[in-house]
Structure formats: structure tokens, C-alpha cells
Amino acid sequence: xxxxxRNILGYAQSxxxxxxxxxxxxxxxxxxxxxxxxxxxxxxxxxxxxxNDASNYGVRCLTQEQTDELxxxxxxxxxxxxxxxxGDAAISMVLNAYEKAYAELPDPDRRHRIEHCGWHVxxxxxxxKAMKVIPAGQPTFLYYFGEGYYTIxxxxxxxxxxxxxxxxxxxxxxxxxxxxxxxxxDPMPCLYAMVxxxxxxxxxxxxxxxxxxxxxxxxxxxxxxxxxxxxxxxxRLIPGQLADIAVFDTDFFSVEPEAFLTAKCLITVLGGEVxxxxxxx
Ligand SMILES: [Zn+2]
Numbered sequence: 001x002x003x004x005x006r007n008i009l010g011y012a013q014s015x016x017x018x019x020x021x022x023x024x025x026x027x028x029x030x031x032x033x034x035x036x037x038x039x040x041x042x043x044x045x046x047x048x049x050x051x052n053d054a055s056n057y058g059v060r061c062l063t064q065e066q067t068d069e070l071x072x073x074x075x076x077x078x079x080x081x082x083x084x085x086x087g088d089a090a091i092s093m094v095l096n097a098y099e100k101a102y103a104e105l106p107d108p109d110r111r112h113r114i115e116h117c118g119w120h121v122x123x124x125x126x127x128x129k130a131m132k133v134i135p136a137g138q139p140t141f142l143y144y145f146g147e148g149y150y151t152i153x154x155x156x157x158x159x160x161x162x163x164x165x166x167x168x169x170x171x172x173x174x175x176x177x178x179x180x181x182x183x184x185x186d187p188m189p190c191l192y193a194m195v196x197x198x199x200x201x202x203x204x205x206x207x208x209x210x211x212x213x214x215x216x217x218x219x220x221x222x223x224x225x226x227x228x229x230x231x232x233x234x235x236r237l238i239p240g241q242l243a244d245i246a247v248f249d250t251d252f253f254s255v256e257p258e259a260f261l262t263a264k265c266l267i268t269v270l271g272g273e274v275x276x277x278x279x280x281x
Contacts, residue, residue, distance in 0.1 A: 003033045004066055009074055019080040020229065024242065024271070029228065030080035032115060033070050034061045036090035039118055039161070040145040042152050044087035046119070051154035058087050064096060071097035072104065080111055080229075082136060086118040095127045102131055113227060116141075116179075118161050128172055134227050135174045137162045139193035139216075140183040146199025158205050164194060164219065165209040175227040176219040188260050191216050196257040213252050243272040 009031060012018070021028045037043020037059040042050055045058040062070070067083075071094075074081045081098075085091045091114055098112055114128070117135035128135065142162060149158040167174035178190050189200070194216035197207050211219065225235030234242045250263035268276035 004062065004070065007033075007070070009077065009079070013077050018078050027228075030082035030113060031074040032082050032084060034084045035067060035094055036061055036085060036087050039086055039141075039152070040148045044118060045090040046087040047089045047092075047121070050152050051157065052152045057089070060090070062093070064093055067093050067097045068100055072101050075101040075105060075107075075110070075112075080113070082113040082115045084115045086116045088119050088121050088124070091117060091120045091124055095124055095131070095133065098131050098133060099127070108132065111173075111227065111229060119157065125166070125170060125172075129170055133172070135167050135172055136177065136227055137164060137167075137174060138179040138183070139164065139176050139190045140178045142193040142197065142205045143189040143200050144183050146193075146203050146205045147201040149199075149205070150203060158203070161205060163206065163209045164211055165215075168211070168215060168219070173223050173226050174219055175224040176216070177224065187220065188263055191220065191252070192257050192260045194219065195260070217252070243269055245269040249278075 012028075017028050019028055019030055036045035042053070042056055043059040045060045047057070050056045050058070071081060071083075083094050085094045094114055101112075109132070111132065111134055113134040113136045115136050117137050118141070120128075127133075139162065146158065149161065164174055164176070176190055176194060178185050178187065183189070191213075192198075193205075194211045195213055197205050197210045199205065222231060222235040225231045225233070232241075234244060237245070245268070246265050247267040247269075248263045249266050250259055252260060252263070264278065265276070266278045267274060
């Protein structure tokens, strides 16, 4: 945790706990700190006010200077950084900090991320691309919170949330995840939201950003591994990679996305060993 008030970065570093240390089952990941709140709660920090409250721009957790300082300290210490940023103003602030950190200490494959990365201004797409910053978005937010986005943002802004298709086409290596425990760890609403771009109430959320089933699985497997520098070891069904495999009772490629939501896992293989079988559960 790299937040200003609860920063354990120096302590962790003094114990040798830097990004990448560990083994296949438990490993030190990136440094996270909060720059804003959440869209659903009306606290994600935007450059324009919320539709339902013209005085509300969300909650800004850090100044630019504080963000620069936290970022530079973690960057210098060799950590991957994954700050929480959802609103466009928070995302721009993080990118400003990354530009300064990379200017001081270039490291082209560090793969700093932006955790969530809900709404960004178009110009920030080019900045993410230039610095190879990974948008680590949560399709589950569309599913569970999409209806609420309409309440606080009206009908237009929800269409521009989490542009997974654009990120993928631009080569940003977007990953998909659930943000558990914020939402259920069930991967099915996540897959559903990437392909259907709908909330659990059926509200569409930027349908042009819908992914194919193959693309959605790619984000959830290869790109998720890429986001933690692990794409050479896991994320694909090829010789030499860890055999972490789940077999489902549903062919995702031949059904409507609604059927993903009721798919059941039949077999789970972990590192080549069968660790779960539905018929033996
Ligand atoms: Zn977060």
C-alpha cells in the first residue's frame, strides 16, 4: 500500500519485498495508492461535474506534487506502480507523474498501470501509448454498476467508460479483472460485460467497445499475465506455459453472452494437476 498516510513502501523495500519477488503461488505485485474514489459513489475525480450535481467533481485524494512524489519513490525503488484512478482528472494526474518519473529514470518495460482507468480524455490515450502504460480495467463494473452510472451521469458519459476495444486496438495491453472483493470474484459477469457491454439490468454501455469472445478471453488470460510481466509463463495454452486450465460446460464461442452467466466449471487444473472436478465435488 503506497498511500500517503499508510505508506509501507520503505519498510517493504528494506525487507527485499519488491515487485516480482516470490513464487508461482504468492508474489509481490505493484504498488497501489488511491488518487480518487469510485464512479458509482460519485467520488471518481472528473474534469467536468457529475450530471446529477453540478457542484460535484468527485474526490481528489492527492495533489499533483504528492502523486509525483509517491510515484517517483516507487519508480526509483524498482516497483511496478498501479495507482487507483477512475475519473479523467485523476488519470491525467497519474500520467503527469509517470512522465516525470520516466524522464528522470527511463525504463521502457516497467509496465506501470492505471488501476480501473474508467474514463480518460482522448489525448491521454496517446500518452498511455507513448509510455506503455497499461489500463487495468474491470468489466465487472459495467455489469454491477452500469445502471447507477446512468443515474449520476445521465445517458452520454456511461457510453465512454472503460473503452476496452480501443485500448486493445491501440496496443495498450488492457487486462480484465473483477476487482474482488469490491465485486464478486466470479469471472462470468466479467466476460459477459466485455462481450455484451451491458449492466445486470440490461443497460447498454458503449456498445462499439464490445469485444469478440476471443478478444475477451485474450484480455482475461494473456493480457492479465502481461500486466504482471508473466506472459512468457502463463496465459496461453501452449507448450512450456503453466497448465492452469478451467474447463466449462459451455462453449463460449457458440452461445449468446447471456449463457456465460450460468456457465459451470467442470474441471480445474492447476500447474498440470487436477484440483477440482464437478462430478466429485
Ligand atoms: Zn481501486
